[in-house]
Amino acid sequence: MTITRRELGKLMVMAPAAALLPRELLARAQPRPNSKWAGVQVGLNVPYNFASGALARTMSADETLKNTLQLGVNALEMRSQPIELAMGAPAAAVAGGRGEAAKVAAGQLREWRLANDPKKAADVRKKYEDAGVALGIVKFDGIYDFTDPEMDYAFALAKAAGARAISCELDLTGQGSKRVGPFADKHQLMVGYHGHAKTTPEMYAGAVADAKFNGMNIDIGHWIAGNFGSPIEFMKKHHARITHIHVKDRKKDEAGGGGQNVPFGQGDTPIKEVLHLIRDNKWPIQATIEFEYPVPQGSERMAEIAKTVQYCKDTLLA
Numbered sequence: 001m002t003i004t005r006r007e008l009g010k011l012m013v014m015a016p017a018a019a020l021l022p023r024e025l026l027a028r029a030q031p032r033p034n035s036k037w038a039g040v041q042v043g044l045n046v047p048y049n050f051a052s053g054a055l056a057r058t059m060s061a062d063e064t065l066k067n068t069l070q071l072g073v074n075a076l077e078m079r080s081q082p083i084e085l086a087m088g089a090p091a092a093a094v095a096g097g098r099g100e101a102a103k104v105a106a107g108q109l110r111e112w113r114l115a116n117d118p119k120k121a122a123d124v125r126k127k128y129e130d131a132g133v134a135l136g137i138v139k140f141d142g143i144y145d146f147t148d149p150e151m152d153y154a155f156a157l158a159k160a161a162g163a164r165a166i167s168c169e170l171d172l173t174g175q176g177s178k179r180v181g182p183f184a185d186k187h188q189l190m191v192g193y194h195g196h197a198k199t200t201p202e203m204y205a206g207a208v209a210d211a212k213f214n215g216m217n218i219d220i221g222h223w224i225a226g227n228f229g230s231p232i233e234f235m236k237k238h239h240a241r242i243t244h245i246h247v248k249d250r251k252k253d254e255a256g257g258g259g260q261n262v263p264f265g266q267g268d269t270p271i272k273e274v275l276h277l278i279r280d281n282k283w284p285i286q287a288t289i290e291f292e293y294p295v296p297q298g299s300e301r302m303a304e305i306a307k308t309v310q311y312c313k314d315t316l317l318a
Helices: 005-019 023-029 061-070 080-086 091-095 100-114 118-130 148-160 176-187 201-209 220-225 232-241 271-281 301-317
Strands: 040-046 075-079 134-139 165-169 190-194 214-219 242-247 286-289
Touching: 040 061, 040 134, 040 242, 040 271, 040 301, 061 080, 061 118, 075 080, 075 286, 080 091, 080 118, 080 134, 080 148, 091 100, 100 148, 118 134, 118 148, 134 242, 134 286, 148 165, 148 176, 165 176, 165 242, 176 190, 176 201, 176 214, 190 242, 201 214, 201 232, 214 220, 214 232, 220 242, 232 242, 232 271, 242 271, 271 286, 271 301, 286 301
Parallel strands: 040 075, 040 286, 075 134, 134 165, 165 190, 190 214, 214 242, 242 286
Antiparallel strands: none
16 A cells, blocks of 8 residues: 555644544544344353463453454453452452362452442443443352342342343252342343253253243353254244353264364354354344364464354354
């Protein structure tokens, strides 16, 4: 590209002025992220997608936003940890640990939570929304051990963050959804229970029967690895109670030594069929990418996540 002297002069004049503009105005001038194609919102599970180990929970809200914008994605399922760190929660308590250390950290975090206003999460919401990113779902770890006041805090924080749902793991006993469900109904905020390869369709159905605002976060990769067949018919029957799905590609038969996570398009998960089902029925179900396959040699994590986003885009526009 050739720049004339006149155009170069204009750029030199404009550059100092741009530096004086408020950060908010500069942010608005940047291209807005967009990962909604053919009416289907594609999102990311963060910061889980961006790192492994403790950093998958404790990456800062700023770093998480930077990575999200790099990928051009505008909708997230955000773990509570980056939000609470931005609100001033003690890092050691948020990081947690194992065994006795985990219990101590949970107690410290509970003490901090009950001494602070969950509405402060609105500051994180504003930063993300100013950048064009929605925090549609907030995930809480260990929610079944929350006290009643802590449970109220969690729902209040999710609302302040702009979430339309909370997500958490679905325990195999069937008791967790009975514990959380009454609070979901009290706060009138959906809870999407996330299952793994041992989570049967009957477990999902049982969870949503426990409360009006109980819902499902179906992981279509785990579903396939659990040998439950295609999730299509189940989704047709229960779509109104699905808060969001997790999109990944896995092989069949985890119990038989299979179940591997693989790059999109290389496994047995009917990603294309599921995305087309949501698209063609115009269901308001977010397709949240959960990145779990090993990064190939010679590549890097962000490049691989970008491929999964592109795969979903191409599928929806096909």
